[in-house]
Amino acid sequence: MTFKKIKLLIAALALGGTVAAAPVAHAETLTVGTTAQTYPTSYKKGDKLTGFDIAVTKAVAKEMDDKVKFKVVGDIPSLFGELDKGSIDTIANSVTVLPERQKKYNFSPVYSYYPAQIAIKKDSKYKTVKDLEGKTVSATVGSSNIDLLKKYDAKIKIKKYDDRNAIFTDANNGTVAGVLNQRQFLEETIKKQNLDLRILKGVVGWNKSAFPFAKNSQAQAKQKKFDKALRKLQKDGTLSKLSKKYYNGEDVTKKSISND
Template identity: 30%
Template sequence: MKLRKILAAGLVIGLGILSLTACSSKAGSGKEDIIVATDSDTAPFTFTNKNNKHTGYDIEVLQAVFKDSDRYNLKFETTDFDSILPGIDSERYQIAANDFNYNEDRAKKYLFSDPISVSNYAIVTKSGKAYDSLDELSGKSTEAIAGSNYAQTLENWNDKHPDKSPIQVNYVSGDTGFSSRLQDLEQEKIDFIFYDQISSSYAAKDQGYDFAVTPLKDDVGSSKDGLEYFLFAKSDQGKELNSFVNKRLKELQKDGTLVKLSKKYFGGDFVSSLDNK
């Protein structure tokens, strides 16, 4: 009987210690961790610097958004591009930041922030060749990530022009970096790359390629094309975060922070035309 009482008392004390430890851990952290998923391979939007720290336009914008927050503690995690949105689905991540553009399929599943930058579509070619319309790409080859806006735009052109030689789209996995596609272009394994003007110009210059980056003159897609967003889950937490981020984005656009970061990473103002009022 005494032994039962001793064991029972020990159990109560043990549970009490565990409870106090849990409370202490919660009180110690205080803030809610918000994990941002990024592939860290889409410069100048998101990449790692020489000290292996997350940086880039998207990263610094979020750091400015959450600066001095008394509720949220921001963390960044690098993962394959293909794993970002499934991670949002599973609630492993709370924000997706990776130069995400709008498309209807994503809009069915995710919440979009207010746009944080705007960039033209562009066609990247070796110096001496320049294309500024999709018609000129007929019969030529490229590489693109399946499901991306860039791939879908080329696929739509093929569907609408069955009488012409299709644009040859070779699909690559999400963990195939943009630098790999630039190398394939340099080695003439493909004829062009269809991407956004900001990333293309930055990457070509950063890696020392003599490429032509020509803005697309065609009016393709919708008014949302070229706009960049953060993505959130369609959950109560996602709605709260989206509201918080959008409020701060308006403040950062008004006080000039977005313009400053745009010039720092893009070399120009790619935000003042955004209608985030």
């Protein structure tokens, strides 16, 4: 380069000329809905949101090099309403994969398994789920366990509640014959609240949990990255470690008991 050309380059830079630089990648934000009411998958510890699903979501977002923002919504039907509106990207709340849901949403790979069971009073005479035929059990509105129980034994009546605490309160005081929920949630709640309940023998069905996404091009692009990150964390054992942390050593990333 001649001295004259060097002078021209310096002049150009002085006048505001720029040298082309590589584009800077900016982290996207993954907005995730959750109830913060399902111990130990999504709950508040003081003011802090925590739980297995929360930890999994954070780990996936980190693997994606994305930020994560949680939006707390009271119940599962409302969460799906937020997903339909596009105000959240997905749901972290042990969402069970169901045929009717698959018609409307795309799901990530299954990342956890939960057996649906029923807890009854400790001094109750019932020995198996079939003994509850004609009786009423409590369950949360929108719970996938309701569909599982209907398919398993339609003769058992179900009383639906908006209040997640009330399903346990009424079972504990005998207002209903039992409470229907995922076994791990039953175990943790009975222990945490020191309830006079025991889990009845027999598995109603299996909840296979995954993250739902809307069926549109924008959501599918984000899900592609999400699924890739989730599979990596499954393969390297991260999800298994998180499960054991939040479920007292139990690995819910695999079916932990036989469905008999």
